[in-house]
Amino acid sequence: MSAQLFHFLFPEVCIVCGKLLMPGEQGCCSGCKEDFEAFPDSRAASHALMHSIQLHFSKGYGLFSQVACRYRYYRHRPLQKVLHAMKYEGMYTLGLAFGRELGTWIRDVIPPESIDCLVPVPLHRLKLVERSFNQAEKIAEGIAEIYMKPVRGDLLERCRYTLTQTGLPVAARRKNLDDAFRTSAESIPERILLVDDVVTTGATVVAAAETLKRAGAISITAAAIALTAKE
Numbered sequence: 001m002s003a004q005l006f007h008f009l010f011p012e013v014c015i016v017c018g019k020l021l022m023p024g025e026q027g028c029c030s031g032c033k034e035d036f037e038a039f040p041d042s043r044a045a046s047h048a049l050m051h052s053i054q055l056h057f058s059k060g061y062g063l064f065s066q067v068a069c070r071y072r073y074y075r076h077r078p079l080q081k082v083l084h085a086m087k088y089e090g091m092y093t094l095g096l097a098f099g100r101e102l103g104t105w106i107r108d109v110i111p112p113e114s115i116d117c118l119v120p121v122p123l124h125r126l127k128l129v130e131r132s133f134n135q136a137e138k139i140a141e142g143i144a145e146i147y148m149k150p151v152r153g154d155l156l157e158r159c160r161y162t163l164t165q166t167g168l169p170v171a172a173r174r175k176n177l178d179d180a181f182r183t184s185a186e187s188i189p190e191r192i193l194l195v196d197d198v199v200t201t202g203a204t205v206v207a208a209a210e211t212l213k214r215a216g217a218i219s220i221t222a223a224a225i226a227l228t229a230k231e
Contacts, residue, residue, distance in 0.1 A: 015085050016078045026097045028082050036079045037072040037229070042109045045069050049227050053202035063209050065219040066114075068106040070098075073198050073226035083197060083225065088131070092138045095197075098225050099142015110221055112147040116189035120151065121196040121208050122158040122181070139225060140195040149193075155185050155215075156208060181211040190218040200228040 012021050014029040021029055039045035049067040071079055086094035120136035128134060140151045159182045192212055196205055199222075209220040 015091075016081050027085070027091065027094045028078070032078045032082075035077065037074065037077075038070060039072070042068060042106050045105075045227070046109050048072075049199060049222075049224070052199070052227060053206065053222075056201040056203070057206050063206065063213070063220065064222050066110055066221045068102075068109055068221075068223045069199065069225065069227045070102050070105050071226040072229040074229055079226065086138075087135045087197065090132060092133045092135070095133075095135045095138025096142040096145075098197075099139040099195075100145055101142075102139065102223060102225060103143035103146030106223055107146070110193065110223065112149060114191060114219075115147070115149060115193045115221060116191045117150045117152045117155075118144055118147070118193045118195055119155050119208075119212065120153055121194065121204055122153065122156050124158040124160070136196050139197060140193075143193070143195065143223070147193075152189070155183055155188060155192075156212065157182050157184065181208050183211060183215045185215065188212060188216040190216075192217050192220050194220055194222045196222070196224045198226045198228060199224045 013019060014021055014025075014032055015027050016032040017029060019029050019031070021027075039048065046066065046068050049069045050064070053064070053067065073079060073083075082094060085091045086098070118140040120134060120140040122136070123131065123134045134153070137151065137153055140153075144151050158180055160180045194205055194209055194212070199205060205222045205224070209222065212220055
């Protein structure tokens with residue numbers, strides 16, 4: 001049974017373990033959420049994410065003013081199951097919940113007054129039809145509730161259909177995203193918070209940030225729910 005159907009039939013139970021959710025819990029119970037590997041603090045998370053991007057992309061140096069994430073991402077762990085339900089099973093409310101949590105978590109390293117708007121990493125229109133929503137946009141909307149800043153999904157377009165990045169080596173990830181993004185906006189806000197769900201090598205956020213920088217953005221900050229960890 002898919003997570004979407006399971007949660008439709010049993011909306012008040014945990015996606016991971018099936019236990020009844022308590023008041024305040026959404027999608028995942030607090031017990032399973034304790035198995036998510038959270039960074040000890042937002043500054044440690046920022047350092048780990050920036051190091052990962054710069055390790056894979058020398059152009060990462062100076063491209064981002066700041067980066068942030070909340071969790072380390074491992075395969076076959078509860079966080080993967082929840083993010084998979086959010087991304088592929090239509091459970092967009094999880095994106096909003098993750099976004100609110102991420103926005104609260106990163107406020108000390110990325111103060112709201114340091115950005116003008118949030119830009120979600122876009123899906124190609126064919127993938128958007130397939131999934132019915134963009135998970136990065138829902139995460140951005142959740143952050144926006146905390147930051148009180150606009151979400152500008154119109155600023156960046158995924159103009160080329162790309163293969164999934166999952167399983168691709170670093171060089172292939174880079175090539176897969178060549179000329180994948182464009183912007184047709186007449187003017188670009190100077191300070192942008194770029195939002196994605198999971199960062200592995202950073203290929204997607206680097207390609208998106210470069211497009212926004214070429215269009216006139218001065219400062220790009222990147223935020224994601226999780227950073228893929230080595231296993």
